Each structure stands twice: as structure tokens, then as C-alpha cells.
Amino acid sequence: MEMHDAKRVEIIIEAALESRLTTAMRGAGVTGYTVLPVKGGSGRSGQWSRAGQVTRGSGMVAVVCLIRPDRLDALLDAAFAVVEPHIGVVSITDAQVLRAERF
Amino acid sequence: MEMHDAKRVEIIIEAALESRLTTAMRGAGVTGYTVLPVKGGSGRSGQWSRAGQVTRGSGMVAVVCLIRPDRLDALLDAAFAVVEPHIGVVSITDAQVLRAERF
Amino acid sequence: MEMHDAKRVEIIIEAALESRLTTAMRGAGVTGYTVLPVKGGSGRSGQWSRAGQVTRGSGMVAVVCLIRPDRLDALLDAAFAVVEPHIGVVSITDAQVLRAERF
Amino acid sequence: MTDILELAAGNLISPIILSFVLGLVAALARSDLTIPEAVAKGMSIYLLFAIGFKGGAGVAAHGIDTTLVLTLIVAGALSFGLPFIGYTLLGAMSKLSTIDKAAVAAHYGSISIVTFVAATSVLEAQGITSEGYMVAAAAVMEAPAILSALWIVARAGGGSKGTVDAGLYREILLNGSIVLLIGSFFIGAITGEDGLETIAPFIVAPFQGVLCLFLLDMGLVAGRGLRDSRGELGLPTVAFGMLMPLIGSSLGLLGALLAGLSPGGAALLMTLSASASYIAVPAAMRVALPEARPSIYLTLSLGVTFPFNLTIGIPLYTAISTAIVGG
Amino acid sequence: MTDILELAAGNLISPIILSFVLGLVAALARSDLTIPEAVAKGMSIYLLFAIGFKGGAGVAAHGIDTTLVLTLIVAGALSFGLPFIGYTLLGAMSKLSTIDKAAVAAHYGSISIVTFVAATSVLEAQGITSEGYMVAAAAVMEAPAILSALWIVARAGGGSKGTVDAGLYREILLNGSIVLLIGSFFIGAITGEDGLETIAPFIVAPFQGVLCLFLLDMGLVAGRGLRDSRGELGLPTVAFGMLMPLIGSSLGLLGALLAGLSPGGAALLMTLSASASYIAVPAAMRVALPEARPSIYLTLSLGVTFPFNLTIGIPLYTAISTAIVGG
Amino acid sequence: MTDILELAAGNLISPIILSFVLGLVAALARSDLTIPEAVAKGMSIYLLFAIGFKGGAGVAAHGIDTTLVLTLIVAGALSFGLPFIGYTLLGAMSKLSTIDKAAVAAHYGSISIVTFVAATSVLEAQGITSEGYMVAAAAVMEAPAILSALWIVARAGGGSKGTVDAGLYREILLNGSIVLLIGSFFIGAITGEDGLETIAPFIVAPFQGVLCLFLLDMGLVAGRGLRDSRGELGLPTVAFGMLMPLIGSSLGLLGALLAGLSPGGAALLMTLSASASYIAVPAAMRVALPEARPSIYLTLSLGVTFPFNLTIGIPLYTAISTAIVGG
Ligand SMILES: Nc1ncnc2c1ncn2[C@@H]1O[C@H](COP(=O)(O)O)[C@@H](O)[C@H]1O
Ligand SMILES: Nc1ncnc2c1ncn2[C@@H]1O[C@H](COP(=O)(O)O)[C@@H](O)[C@H]1O
Ligand SMILES: Nc1ncnc2c1ncn2[C@@H]1O[C@H](COP(=O)(O)O)[C@@H](O)[C@H]1O
Ligand code: NA
């Protein structure tokens, strides 16, 4: 099976900012991503969970984006502008993908 | 802590095909995997979200599979046969696992 | 964009043990993690899914933790003590993160 | 004619229709109002269970008359046949691909159970009775249209790479809605009036209210679909979404006359024939014809035909069936 | 005897039982019918709240009689004691490991609240009254059996690597069902008939209907469990799943006579003793005895004993208690 | 005075309040009792739809009187104005940062719809009528306070890095609660008594019961919030959470006199002014003022002010308004 190098970017961000993030990503030419629900978490801003929906309106989501390595910087710049003033984390992993024409 | 090399395969696929994919995986000898719910996403076939369940029956799922490197090809062949005619993406990451006897 | 080396640890564990795991992680000085819901899966203990909630009380969760490489061992020791007697898997991936001061 | 218009007007300002409109407007205005998926699915299970049970209890009360078998045969034939008409009509009216046309056609052969439910509400409000086994006819009409569409594609050499396997046929025949509808129909038929009495405060009294909230959600989903697929549907395709229900209901009326249904039953068979699926068929299409575009078939079914039937169709079919069958 | 059979037959064609059967059949036929987890949990919260509240309101109306304390003591003793009997019986009947036997035994000492709810419905339908505080007895019986099972494993040197910590005891004692049942019991007892009246259209009128949908879900889950664990349960183990409720209910009857319960209360205590947990105990087992196999204990509890009690058990216990206690 | 105390006592032992207390106690005791998010959201949609519809139907029945416009203007002014008072008061009482103070102030200018719903229940139980359009006043008061808070921060050079864009204003104005409340108000107003009758078994009869379960969930969430933020709220801040509702309700009373509301309407306007948002405003704050700490504003609103209003506030405001406006 032929595999192609790619980057897997995972952005954990407040749900209220999801559409702003994906709009910014599209602005940077990134049209492929997947949004996963998040059940709870903990970080510098404390601990929270969906069951005790009190410390954060509507929780967080994880946005996963597989991208060609040469487009990583554009994506990170766009994403960072949205994430920066807010809580959340951004991580990047080396990956490989099938069906490269899709990325 | 002793760690062992492995591959982490992540397959994002329509929920309607989940059982076909896992059946194919079992057919290729892969019995360990985890299915994560997906909240929304965007790709060549457009954008969708669970809230506006209109553009895709019952959404997508992410199937994550940790596997010994030497069994990767068998898994990818089996998975690709199911995914190929449909929308969705397959990515592979180098990983390490504890408790190697489980894989 | 400046990136910093990190490890991405993913622990798939029964939901009933989630709070024990996160307590152990905090005990090892790890305060940042994200918990994702799991929809189903399969492993040595058989197959299960949220829809047929019969073979496992309240299902499983995936705990994702981004951590500085030098703190990996402390995390794995703490996590392993909780996971060991139970079903579930632990995987580790090399990653990079933005905003290193958060980790 | 004025009668029909009056009926339609009266129908338009019911809480049910207005709830749908509210959802539609909210979605088009991009409000973040949403009904959780689990709650929407819970409501649809409630509606299927209630409508099936009441149909069964009705059969228990009034007995099975000789038209039952005839009705089911006619219903199956309509579901099998309508896709061919739809496919041909689309060929004349639009420039869609073979696979897109077949997928759309499958939707119009199958049915929308909520449209059916809304029609029973309208009949009830007007004091028109109908055969309890019409819910069985609804169940019978869910699946055959899918087979017709697959057959059309195969014959046309459409060359879909989709998956047509034994699993697919099981999924189509044993899909949740069919099983629940038929199952609760039998429970109603077995436990009869006594059974109905014990659970009436659950399945009868609050029914209209649940239907309102469900239609609110339908409006939200339809509105989001319309917004997302803006521009993809050409005018001819939209016209098809209003013409096809008229053709479907005419054939439904014919079938009803053949089977010897009452005016109420005829109105329901017309509604079923006019309605387009938006759950069972789309799911099957994703598996069997993945190249077909949901932005075409779902938007047409949910964003055009569903509101058309809800507002204009149902009162029209009721008026016609009362005039012709009841005459 | 014919009385019992007639009762059982009448019970069998109630909407409640048939809904369970529908779920079972759908799951065994591999239909994709499912009730969303959130909705199922919502219904179980509704049932617990309603049954607790009504029990409390009943106590407020009829006062606490002297048997209350005795009943709770007897209930606790049954929950503590039954696992020892179950463990011994399993030792004689099956080849399960020590840990599996202990885990199964824990389930049969504890209770299934839905079985209890179904029994109250049957009593109501037959016009048999029962003590409102039986819901308190149900709550008391949830946890002790778990302690017995842990003690059995420790004594047998079973060597589970599971986690038994302070957190576990809190989870067992303060698990959601117990807290909700006891809490709503107190709310009902405090607000009494007035309180009941304000919320009766919510917790009384639609109760039977919600129970139907809930049992539909139970049938689906039980059916999927049976399908998945096909072959894992040997015949002797299945037999245990029907014998143990008979032993449990006999001891429950003895306890009821000791405590001086009414025929209705006795039928409920018999049902509680005969029923097997499928929520609280499995959760505790996953933490404390992870080596025990859910495919054994859950399938037995949910796939064998639950339907057994629902169909044969409850009418039997009711008939016996009316004959013996009411005599 | 004794009247007020008696009212408060009677209010305290209602199923509604006790359900809230049960949730609070369960969460503080660290029980795992939880109501699924989807079910809680479903119940809040139900409550909003029901309260909006009933308000609209009330307007249809009694007609729009001249005070409507005045009431809406007064309501808007209260929502705009209260944050300035809150901000100043917090400056005097606490050591919170500018941004924290502004965020808290926004919550108290806006409203809690559940507090409003609870107040209508209390009024109903006492046979006090109120203007149907008070739900429109509630909707009007949701958003303006957020603008005031943003303006305060901008003026104070608070320097938040948050996102204030066109999307934010749309989210604030078209947030789900406002749209649903206003939408169902219009549906009720259009379909009137007839519409209400068809869905009354859904939105009227079981209303109190659903409210109980919803308040159980509110208690759970409030309790978990209090537990998590233990220590973060100083005593002065907690005092603010009880003082501010008194100030708010006084201004609400003034506004009601200005607008010429009935005693019932006045009690509701007092309640709205006294209540603090815990859904719409927190969501907006996460986007616009991310530096503001939810552990302060949410705990204060949900853990202090909400229970204060529920137990002491509502009976107090009702008594005062009946005495002063009704006098
Ligand atoms: N080290 C980490 N690993 C994984 N997720 C994290 C980490 N730190 C923070 N998060 C997630 O990001 C959210 C906000 O974190 P923070 O900005 O540190 O308050 C948390 O609730 C977690 O869901
Ligand atoms: N580059 C990507 N990164 C992550 N997920 C993707 C990507 N492209 C597609 N997806 C996911 O796969 C689904 C189908 O994509 P497509 O086949 O491109 O229409 C999308 O809805 C996303 O959930
Ligand atoms: N190889 C694997 N890859 C991904 N997830 C796995 C794997 N093996 C097990 N799991 C997950 O861990 C759970 C328990 O596995 P086990 O301990 O093997 O029974 C399964 O239900 C899966 O969710
Ligand atoms: Na049709």
C-alpha cells in the first residue's frame, strides 16, 4: 500500500470557538478536518467534565487535521491566531496517509 | 517501563460502514481496535456536523488500531478494500505500546 | 511557529477507572490531559459497543496526555499502576507542541 | 377549491406547522438552536412506537377487513414502481447523473413516517377515521424502492463502486424504523383496547406536543441542509420536488380505489406515496451508491418535498380523497 | 395452580412484556434498532424518581408502621446472605472460577429495580396494595451483596488484582440509583399527597408507557448480550439463573413473614430477593474483580434471570404471597 | 413578615425545591448521580417551549395591553443598567480584577430562565395571574447586559485578548434560548387557546414534574461547581451574590411600577432582575473575555444566587409585589 508523508495536527479548543477555528483554517486553504467530541479534561485553567457542566459553557472539542507537510505552517499560523487568547493545546505528529490526492 | 514499537492506524469512515470495516479487520487477524465518535468534519465531499444531520445519514466514526509493525500491511489492505469506494481518510503514525503481549 | 518536543500518551481504559487514573496522574505531577468518549471497541476481552451496553458497565474512555519527554516515565509508572490489573491499552507517540510553557 | 384553501390555511397555523417554520427560520438565520441528537432520536422512537401501537389497537378494535391484504400489495407495488417514474421524470427535467437520479428516485418511492404522522393528526382533527393497518402499509413501503433504484443503476451500467452485500439487505429490511413500527403494531393488535388504555396517557395525550418539538428539529435540520447546499439544487430539480409528490399521490389515490380503502385510508396512502424518505433510504444510499450526492437527495427530500407535503400536500390529498373516495 | 397460569398468561400479553420481547427479537435478528444511551439513562432516572416519590408519598399517606425497621433489617440481611447461597450453589452446579462465582453471586444478592417496578405494576393492575417503604427496602438491598462477594473472594484467597479502595466503597454506597431512589422517597414523604398531586401527570399517568419503552431497550440490550456471549454460558449456569430466583424468593417470603409485611409487600420482597442486579453490581465488579467475566454475570442476570422474573417469576411470587401471606 | 416567612417555608418543601436540594446534596457527597447532557438539554428545550407557548397563548386570550411596550423598554433598560451597578458594587466589596468584575456584572444584568419558570409556578400555586408577555420581557433581558460588560471593559482599558467579532453578536442575539422563547411565544400567540388545547397534555400537565427533574440536574451541577471552586470565592463575593439580587429586584419593582404591571407581572420582573444568567452569558464570556474566571462567575450565579432566589428570593419578591403593587 503506498503511503505519503503528512502531519497530524490535533487542536483541543473550546467548543464556542470551533467555527472560528474552522473558518480560519479554510481561510488558510485547509478544507479537510475531523472534529471529535471531548468528555472532560484538565489543564492550567483547572479541571472540567461534561457531567459537571459548570466551569465551562459547552465544553471542548478536538479538531484533527491531516495535512501535507509543506502546508503545516500556514495551518499553524491560522490556528494559533484563534487559539492564542484562549485555553487549549495544539500538537503535531508525523504521520503517513493513504490516498494522498485527498490532502 | 518497557515499550515496544507499534503502528497507530486511524481510520475515519462513515458510521454505516463501521461494522464492515471491523469485520474486514478481523478477517485480516486484527482483533484490537477502539471506535471513537465523531462530531463533525469537512473534506472533499463537503462539511457536515451531528447537529445538522442532513448531509450524511448517521455521521462518521474514527477507528483507532494499535498494531505490531509487521502486521500493518495486512490491516491496510483489509481496511482499504472497505474504505476505497467511500469517503474518509486513513492515517498511520509510529507509536510505542506497553504490554506488548496484548497486540 | 516555534515547536517543542513532547510525547503524546493515549490511554484507553474503562470509564469506571477514569478518576483513579487522573488522580494517579496528578499524583505524578501531570495536570494536563483530555478525556475523549469511546463508542466501542474490541480486544482480548471481546467486543463491546455503547449500543449493547451489556458486556461492560459504562464503557471506556480515551485519556490523551501531552507531556514533556523528561516526565514521560513518571506518567507511565503512575498510569501503569492503575491500568495493569484491568483491560485497556497505553500507547506513546512522538509529538511537538506549541506554547511549551503550558506543559 | 375554497374548501381546500381554507383547510390549507387552517392547517398552516397549527402549532405543528409553526414549529417546523420556527426551526426552519432559526436555522436559516444561523441561530445555534439545536436539539440534541439523542433527544431527536428518542422522539422519533416515541412517535414510531405510538403510531404503530395505535394502528394495531385500531385493528384489534375494528377487526381486519378484506382490504388489508390488497392494501399491502398495492403499497408494495407503489414503492417498487414510483422510482421508475421518478427516474424517468428526472431524466426529462434535470441534468443529474444516472446515480444521482436513481438515488433521488429511491427516496420518492419510499416514505417519510413523520409526514404520515402529520397526516393522521390532520385527519383526526377533522374527525375522519382511517384503517389502523395503514401503519403496516407504511412499513411495507419503506424498503422496496431501494431495490428498484439499485436495479436501475445496475441496468443502466451506472457503475457504482458501492457495497451491495447481504449485510445491506439485512440493514434495509430490518432497519430500526420498520422493526419498531411493525413490532408496536403487533403489540397494539395483541393487547388491544385494554393495552391502549394503560399507556394512553403516554402515547395519546402528549402526542401532538412531542410532534411539535420533533418538527421543530426537522425544521432546524432542513434549514441547515438548505443553507449548506445553497446553489447545488437547480430550479428544475426543485420543481421535481413538488411535482413528484403530486404524481405519487395521484397513483396513491388510484391504488386506494383499487384496494377499496376508506376516504381516510386513501388520504394516508396518497400521503405515503407523495412523501420522500429522509432516514432509511439515505443511509442505504451511503453504502450502496456512495457517489450519489446527499446534498441533492437529502435537500430535495427534506428541504423541498417535506415542507411541501406538510403545508400544501396533506390538506390537498385529504380534500381530494374525501371528494373522490368519500363521494 | 390454574390461577397462577392464568395470571402468568395475562401478564405475558401486557404491553410491558411484549415490548421487552420486541426488543429481544429485534436484537437477536440483528436489527439496528437502538435507543440512544442518553435516552435510556433518562428513562431510568424517570422511573427511579417516580417509584421513589410514589413510595414516599404512600408512606406520608398511610404513616410508618412498626414493620418498617424490621423490613429494612430483613432486606439488608437477605442482600448480605444470598451471595453465600448463590456461591455455594454455583460451586455445586458449574465449573466457574472462584472469582466468577463470587461475582455472579453478588448480582443475585443485590436487586434489579426494573423488575421491582414491573412487579409494582402487576400488583397495581390486580388492585393489591403494598407498603410504600418497599422502595427503601430496595435501596437497602443494592449494596450489601457486593461486600459479601468481596469477602468471599478474600477468604477463598481468590487473589483478584482488582482495586478495592475507599473510592470503591463510596461508589457503591452513593451510586446514583440508590441516591435517587432514597432522595425521591424522602421528597415524596415530605411533600406527601399534595406534592404527588402537583407532579402526578408526570410521574403517574405516563409511567406505564415509559416503562414499555424502557423494557424495549432492556430487551435490545439483553438480546445483544445473549448473541455476543453465545456459547459462553453452559447449560448448568443457565439453570442456575432460573433456580436462584426461586431460592431467593422463598427466602424473601420467609423474611416477609418475619417482618409482618402485607401480601403486596411480601410479593415485592420476594421479587427483590429473586431479582439480579445489572447496573450497580457489574460496575463495582469491573473495578474490584476485573478478572470476573461480564459475559457470564451480565448475560446471566440480564439475559436469563431478568426475563424469567418478568414473565414467570412475578406472577408466581404474587400468587404465592397472596395465598400464603394473604391467607 | 410572618406571611413572607410562611410563604417561604411553604415554598421550601415543594417537590421543586427539594429536588434541587437532592441534587445539591448528592453532588456535595460526591455521588455519581448524573443526568445525561442530552437529556438535560432536552428538558431545557421543553421548558422554554412550554413557557413561551403559554405566554403567547395568554396574550392571545387577554389581548395586548398598553403596558407591553413600556415593559419591554423597562426590561431592556434594566438589563443594560444592572451591570454598571454590579460592577461598582463588586469594586467596593471584592478584590476581583476588572475583567472578572465585568464578567460577573454581565451575569446579573442578564437573567436565568429557570428562576423565571420557578417564579411562575409559585405564582400559579398562589392563584396570582401575570401578563403573558413577561416571557418576551425575559427574552429581551438576555443580551443587553453582555454589551454593557464589554463596554465597561473597553472603557476601563481592561485589555482582554478575547474575540469580539460579528459572529459574537450574532451568537448573543440569536442564541438558542432567545430564539426558542420568542418563537414559541409567537406560536402560542398565533394559535391561541385552540393551539394550547391540542398540546396542553404535553406542555401543561407534566410541566411541574419535568421542572423537578431539571432542578435536580441544576442542583447536581451547582453542587459540583461549589465543590470544584471551593476556596476561590471569598466571603465578600458570596455576600455580593445575595445582595445583588435584592438590589436587582428593587429596581425591578420600580420598573414594574413605572410600566404599570400587575402584582404578578411585577413579581416576575423583580425575579428576572434578581436572577443571574448561567448559560447565555457564560458562553459569551468564554469568547469575549476568556481571562475572566468561570470558577468565579458561574459558581456565584449557579451556586449562590440561583439557590438564594429559589428558596428565599421568589417568595420574598412575590410578597413584596403583592403588598406594594397589589395594595
Ligand atoms: N498536557 C495536556 N495534554 C492534553 N490535553 C491538555 C493538556 N493541557 C491542557 N489540555 C486540554 O486543554 C484544556 C485547557 O487547558 P488549559 O489551557 O491548560 O487550561 C484542558 O481542559 C484539556 O482538555
Ligand atoms: N485532511 C483531513 N484531516 C482530517 N480529517 C479529514 C481530512 N479530510 C477528510 N477528513 C474526514 O473525512 C471525512 C470525509 O472526507 P472526504 O472523503 O474528503 O469527503 C470528512 O468529513 C472528515 O471528517
Ligand atoms: N490493538 C488495539 N488497538 C486499539 N485499541 C485497543 C487495542 N486492543 C484493545 N483496545 C481497546 O482496549 C479495550 C480493552 O482491550 P483488551 O484489554 O484487549 O480487552 C478494547 O475494547 C479496545 O477499546
Ligand atoms: Na413516496
Ligand code: NA
Ligand atoms: Na436479589
Ligand code: NA
Ligand atoms: Na438579572
